[in-house]
Structures are given as C-alpha cells and as structure tokens.
Amino acid sequence: MIRFAHPEYLYALALVPFLLVLFWLARRWRLNAMKRYGNLSLLEQLMPQASRKKPILKFFLHAGAFTFLVLGLANPQIGTKMEEVKREGVDIFICLDVSNSMKSEDIKPNRLESAKREISQMLDKFENDRIGIVVFAGDSYLQLPLTSDYSAARLLISTIDVDIVPIQGTAIGSAIKMAMKSFVEEEKKHKAIVIITDGENHEDDALTAAKDAAEEGAVVHTIGMGSPEGSPIPIYQDNVQVGFKKDSEGSVVMTRLDESGLQQIADAGKGRYIRASNQQSELDEMLKDIQAMEKKEFGAKVFTEYEDRFQYFLAVAAFLLILEYFLSERKNVLVAKWKSLLAKPFTLRRQNSEWK
Numbered sequence: 001m002i003r004f005a006h007p008e009y010l011y012a013l014a015l016v017p018f019l020l021v022l023f024w025l026a027r028r029w030r031l032n033a034m035k036r037y038g039n040l041s042l043l044e045q046l047m048p049q050a051s052r053k054k055p056i057l058k059f060f061l062h063a064g065a066f067t068f069l070v071l072g073l074a075n076p077q078i079g080t081k082m083e084e085v086k087r088e089g090v091d092i093f094i095c096l097d098v099s100n101s102m103k104s105e106d107i108k109p110n111r112l113e114s115a116k117r118e119i120s121q122m123l124d125k126f127e128n129d130r131i132g133i134v135v136f137a138g139d140s141y142l143q144l145p146l147t148s149d150y151s152a153a154r155l156l157i158s159t160i161d162v163d164i165v166p167i168q169g170t171a172i173g174s175a176i177k178m179a180m181k182s183f184v185e186e187e188k189k190h191k192a193i194v195i196i197t198d199g200e201n202h203e204d205d206a207l208t209a210a211k212d213a214a215e216e217g218a219v220v221h222t223i224g225m226g227s228p229e230g231s232p233i234p235i236y237q238d239n240v241q242v243g244f245k246k247d248s249e250g251s252v253v254m255t256r257l258d259e260s261g262l263q264q265i266a267d268a269g270k271g272r273y274i275r276a277s278n279q280q281s282e283l284d285e286m287l288k289d290i291q292a293m294e295k296k297e298f299g300a301k302v303f304t305e306y307e308d309r310f311q312y313f314l315a316v317a318a319f320l321l322i323l324e325y326f327l328s329e330r331k332n333v334l335v336a337k338w339k340s341l342l343a344k345p346f347t348l349r350r351q352n353s354e355w356k
Contacts, residue, residue: 003306005075012070016063023059058324065320072313077306088295089128090190091146093179094119097197097225098162099137099170100245101255104198106231107276115196115225116157118276118283122194123150125287128295132182135160138169138203140178171203172265173210176220180213188217190296194286195265196276198226199258206261210269219293220269221286225276226257 004010096119102112123131131153133144141164144156172195179193193213199222210220232244232252245253259275266273272289274282 001078003077005077005308007074009070009074013067016067019063019066054327058327061320061324061327065317065324068313068317068320072310072317075308075310076313077308087128087148089130089148090192090290090293090295091130091132091183092126092192092194092290093132093134093146093182094122095134095136095140095172095175095179095193095195095197096160097137097170097195098135098160098165100162100168101170101198101200101233102225103162103236104226104231104233104255106227106229107225111198111225112160112162114276115223116160118196118223119157120154121283122287123153125284126150129290132179133157134175134178134182135165136171136175136178137162137165138167138171139165140171140174141165142178142182145182146184169203170197170201172197172201172206173204173208176206176209176213180216180218183218187296189294191218192271192290192293193218193220193269194223195220195262196223196225197262198255199224199262200255201258201261206265207268210265214268214270218269219271219289220266221271221289222262222266222273223276223283223286224257224259224262224273226255228257228259230254230256
C-alpha cells in the first residue's frame with residue numbers, strides 16, 4: 001500500500017502545466033521577435049552553433065526535476081507490514097426508505113435528503129462499529145454489506161435517490177428481513193437495525209418482522225420522517241417539478257408520517273422511536289442505546305509500518321538538475337560534423353546533376 005506522508009505538497013504539481021504554457025508563450029515570443037529582426041534562415045546561418053531542440057530538452061529536464069522534487073517532499077511511503085487489529089463494536093444495518101413519498105417537502109429540502117443528513121450525523125458518532133445499508137420501497141435491496149469503511153458509506157449515501165429501485169411502495173418488513181439475512185454471524189446479540197422512513201407501510205407485516213428480529217437478538221430502532229399533518233408528493237421530470245401525485249379521482253395524494261405504526265415497530269423490536277424533526281438530543285439517545293449494547297470483537301487488516309521512499313525521488317530530481325546543468329544550448333560539434341558528412345554525397349550528386 002502506498003501513501004503520502006505530506007499530501008499537501010502535491011498541490012504544487014498544478015504549477016507544471018502552467019510552466020509548460022509559459023514556456024510555450026516565451027518560445028512563440030522569441031520566434032516572432034526573430035522574424036521581426038530579420039530572415040530566419042539568415043539568422044540561423046549567423047548563429048550556426050545555436051540549437052533549437054536543446055532549450056526544449058533543458059526545460060523538460062527542469063520540469064521533471066521539479067515534479068520529482070515535489071513528490072519527494074510529499075514523502076511517498078510503502079506499507080511493509082500488515083497486522084490484524086482487534087476492534088470492538090456493533091453490527092448496524094441502516095434501512096432507508098426510498099419510496100416516492102420520501103420526496104415530500106414537509107421537511108426541508110425533502111424527507112429523503114433529511115434522512116441522508118440523519119445518516120451522516122450517525123456516522124459521525126460511530127467509531128469501531130460496522131455498518132451496512134439497505135434501501136427499500138416496494139421491495140428491499142442490499143446496497144452496502146457490513147463494513148467499517150465509513151467513507152465508502154458516505155459516498156454511497158450521497159448517490160441514493162428514489163429512482164434506484166424498480167418497485168414503488170413501502171415494505172418495512174422486507175427491509176428488516178433483508179438486514180437480518182445480511183448480518184454475517186448468527187449470534188443473538190451485537191446487532192442493531194435503524195429504519196428511516198415516513199412509516200406508511202402498505203406491503204407486508206412489519207410488526208411480525210420486527211418481533212422475529214428481536215427474538216434473533218437484533219434491536220430495531222425507527223426514525224420517522226415527515227409530519228402527521230401530511231404533504232403532497234411532488235412529481236419530477238428531468239429534475240424539474242411538474243406537479244403532484246394524484247389518485248384515480250384526480251385528488252392530490254397526501255402522505256403523512258405514521259408515528260403510531262413506527263412506535264409499534266420499535267416496541268416490537270425492543271428499540272426506540274424518534275421523529276426526525278425533533279431535537280438532536282433524541283438521536284443522541286438512540287445512538288447511546290446502540291453504543292451501550294454488548295460489543296463483539298472483530299479484526300481488520302491494516303498496515304502498521306511504512307517505509308519512506310522520498311530519497312529515490314529526490315535523487316532523480318538531483319540527477320535531472322545535474323544533467324541539465326551540463327547540457328549546453330549549443331549544437332553538438334560531433335553530431336554536426338557527422339550530419340555534414342552524410343549530407344556531402346547528396347550535395348555532390350545534386351551538383352553533378354545540375355552540371356550535366
């Protein structure tokens with residue numbers, strides 16, 4: 001595994017294309033100046049030892065030295081020893097509702113974006129716990145198996161939207177079953193399920209699923225998104241709202257937070273229910289309940305020793321600078337003589353042809 005001890009120095013590499021453009025402009029300016037001064041072929045005859053290519057080569061040697069110098073200052077390191085680090089934590093599955101009703105805007109900007117913000121706040125509180133993500137609407141889908149890589153979880157959460165599932169609806173029971181099936185071990189402890197939804201379950205028996213999960217050692221928490229008063233469901237085309245969802249009679253459909261149903265699911269799962277619009281303190285209480293659970297030990301492979309490799313990059317930079325220092329901008333005499341010797345037969349042939 002490779003890493004940089006000081007990655008902030010790598011920003012200096014942005015100067016390389018700037019220097020390339022600057023060099024090209026300087027060459028253009030010099031060429032135009034020579035054209036204004038006189039005929040180029042005549043000027044080249046007056047300066048027979050001046051080389052066109054060597055200044056370009058010297059510039060690229062400078063640029064290469066600068067690049068390797070920056071890489072050396074950033075100090076690349078190679079992991080040489082991998083150890084299994086023991087950690088203690090809880091396995092947590094977050095089940096996120098992605099049905100169309102989660103686009104309702106009774107919580108700004110909408111229920112789904114607020115739910116994603118709630119998940120980010122939870123991730124900030126977790127330490128050694130492993131997390132997984134299940135999304136659900138009319139059916140449930142495993143999006144992220146259990147992992148301790150919170151960065152991957154945040155990246156995945158940012159991409160979640162209502163159009164990632166083919167079947168609409170709200171099947172909370174299916175989400176609970178998917179989470180239980182996705183836990184790695186079959187131990188009857190160390191497991192938590194957090195369901196984030198507006199609670200309008202129309203597809204299955206969520207209470208039975210929550211009770212079964214509790215019997216298998218998982219604690220089921222619920223977080224309610226929305227308001228009991230309700231809000232219309234917006235319809236979008238090409239990311240532009242074109243109206244609201246209507247029923248068969250042409251009336252606007254209102255989606256309401258089912259707090260009673262979510263409270264019953266949490267009770268059946270021996271967990272806690274909170275409403276997302278409430279104070280942050282209630283989310284903290286739920287997280288405290290999770291952190292207070294009996295933890296299990298699991299290992300993760302990590303690199304514990306790294307060796308510096310900056311010296312190789314600095315050595316290359318020094319070599320390029322020394323090479324540039326000894327490289328003259330004048331033409332190589334031996335190469336010029338060799339080219340003239342090669343050119344003589346062709347010159348004689350042309351002269352003989354003209355004489356004939």
